[in-house]
Amino acid sequence: MKRGLLSIIALTALLVSSSAWAALSLDMQALLEKYRKEADVKSFSAEDGKKFFATKRMHSKGEERSCATCHTSDPRQKGKTVVGKVIEPMAQSANKERFTDPKKVEKWFKRNCEWVLERECTPKEKGDFILYMTSI
Amino acid sequence: MKTTRIHKTLIAAVLGVALAAGANAYADGDDRDHDHGGENHARYKTVENQLYKQECSACHYLYLPGLLPARSWEALIKGSDKHFGENLALDEGTSSEILGFLKANSAEKTNTEWSNKIMKSVGSSTPTRIMDVPWVIKEHREVKDAFKRPSVGSASNCGACHTRGHEGDFETVKVPK
Numbered sequence: 001m002k003r004g005l006l007s008i009i010a011l012t013a014l015l016v017s018s019s020a021w022a023a024l025s026l027d028m029q030a031l032l033e034k035y036r037k038e039a040d041v042k043s044f045s046a047e048d049g050k051k052f053f054a055t056k057r058m059h060s061k062g063e064e065r066s067c068a069t070c071h072t073s074d075p076r077q078k079g080k081t082v083v084g085k086v087i088e089p090m091a092q093s094a095n096k097e098r099f100t101d102p103k104k105v106e107k108w109f110k111r112n113c114e115w116v117l118e119r120e121c122t123p124k125e126k127g128d129f130i131l132y133m134t135s136i
Numbered sequence: 137m138k139t140t141r142i143h144k145t146l147i148a149a150v151l152g153v154a155l156a157a158g159a160n161a162y163a164d165g166d167d168r169d170h171d172h173g174g175e176n177h178a179r180y181k182t183v184e185n186q187l188y189k190q191e192c193s194a195c196h197y198l199y200l201p202g203l204l205p206a207r208s209w210e211a212l213i214k215g216s217d218k219h220f221g222e223n224l225a226l227d228e229g230t231s232s233e234i235l236g237f238l239k240a241n242s243a244e245k246t247n248t249e250w251s252n253k254i255m256k257s258v259g260s261s262t263p264t265r266i267m268d269v270p271w272v273i274k275e276h277r278e279v280k281d282a283f284k285r286p287s288v289g290s291a292s293n294c295g296a297c298h299t300r301g302h303e304g305d306f307e308t309v310k311v312p313k
Contacts, residue, residue, distance in 0.1 A: 085195055114222070
């Protein structure tokens, strides 16, 4: 009986953790698998993605920047670019178009990682970020 | 039964009037364009390009290509890895299509009173911001304080005041509080 309960819990946990990925298209899953191999990790962490999203960094221009600077602290909300244009929510639960096109995802990582971090993002950062955005 | 018929007639009549009014409004607009073309010096033809829209208007106002000379667009796209502090990460195919579109519809190619004024005003310079065109700066002298309002954001947010700018109409202006 106890063992049965444990396996149910384990199965539920597995289902919950994989449900975010299940919503992703096959080519998005392939992109994540590529990141995972490059990062040499077993899996990504939505918790790390959340921290990454909120972490402020002093830019060489003398201002603090983070993902949240434009996307707000809640990625389910609309954001604003530096010149005031509205950005649709990043979280897939609020905007189903997000994280559907690997080319677009890669392009925006390149653009925005440089804006925030003045470098490219690492595969681990990208994977965590996507997991966070597709699981909240 | 009779009431229903009256109702139907009434609805038809109202619809008819509404349609006629709509058509009339459209015709009026049309007349204005054709008969008094000279008054519509601020009117540009709307031009569209999906890639331009996708790549550029994600971050900022979708500037009409006719607001800058071709050499400005060339400078902007060639320098897109350092676009006001950002790397736009445009691949070669994307940037060449966008530049082609911008050059084909630039101020030299757009025969409006405004584009002619812009061309005259820039002389031999290559402005990379519309707000660097001397004539455009002059035209905004009286409203320059409004650029700082939160409802406007910045001088690059044309649409905040030029509410019909996306249709090529820059004459309709409503400065938000």
